Amino acid sequence: DTGVSQDPRHKITxxxxxxxxxCDPISEHNRLYWYRQTLGQGPEFxxxxxxxxxxxxxxxxxxxxxxxxxxxxxxxxxxQRTEQGDSAMYLCASSFGSGQLSYGYTFGxxxxxxxx
Amino acid sequence: AQTVTQSxxxxxxxEAETVTLSCTYDTSESDYYLFWYKQPPSRxxxxxxxxxxxxxxxxxxxxxxxxxxxxxxxxxxxxxDSQLGDAAMYFCAYRSQPITSGTYKYIFGTxxxxxxxx
Numbered sequence: 001d002t003g004v005s006q007d008p009r010h011k012i013t014x015x016x017x018x019x020x021x022x023c024d025p026i027s028e029h030n031r032l033y034w035y036r037q038t039l040g041q042g043p044e045f046x047x048x049x050x051x052x053x054x055x056x057x058x059x060x061x062x063x064x065x066x067x068x069x070x071x072x073x074x075x076x077x078x079x080q081r082t083e084q085g086d087s088a089m090y091l092c093a094s095s096f097g098s099g100q101l102s103y104g105y106t107f108g109x110x111x112x113x114x115x116x
Numbered sequence: 117a118q119t120v121t122q123s124x125x126x127x128x129x130x131e132a133e134t135v136t137l138s139c140t141y142d143t144s145e146s147d148y149y150l151f152w153y154k155q156p157p158s159r160x161x162x163x164x165x166x167x168x169x170x171x172x173x174x175x176x177x178x179x180x181x182x183x184x185x186x187x188x189x190x191x192x193x194x195x196x197d198s199q200l201g202d203a204a205m206y207f208c209a210y211r212s213q214p215i216t217s218g219t220y221k222y223i224f225g226t227x228x229x230x231x232x233x234x
Contacts, residue, residue, distance in 0.1 A: 042209075045222065048220060
């Protein structure tokens, strides 16, 4: 296991199309997070899963965004009817946690989305 | 709501010299975590150093150390003996204590781009 993997690395799409990104966390990590990073900004939290349960969603996650983690392993982030403002780097992170404790918070390399 | 501010968009340092990156934050919580992450171009975020708010002692990791001033809500990163490989974007981040907030999310600053001059 070499860390958090994200696919694809880059995606160019036309405005109005749907896109889906995948994140494979470190295998023993039960917590998974999605962040969005626009140019010149720090990452902004989108959503968080513990196992298959989506426990927290940011207001940034509009109705066009949906995230899933069906078996508590990999996760997908789908954006419907993409807009130019969706252009950003989408980062996934994972950690192992029990209660308050969280270990090994690790980021993936991200998926860079460009909407034209 | 918590906020993190990095007021230096860009810093430069001569190789082998020391540089300090600034970070301030705002919170009403008493227990939390602070982090510095490094993001090289087109590469993943890497944890540089972390500090628990309840610890008075400043964290150190080899050439990296922090100056944590809880009352002033300041958390600066000092890089000693700077190396070319230190060139990257550096982000300061805050994380609540989940028992009080129920969240594990990070709040990031806008970053400081560090250039290391040979």
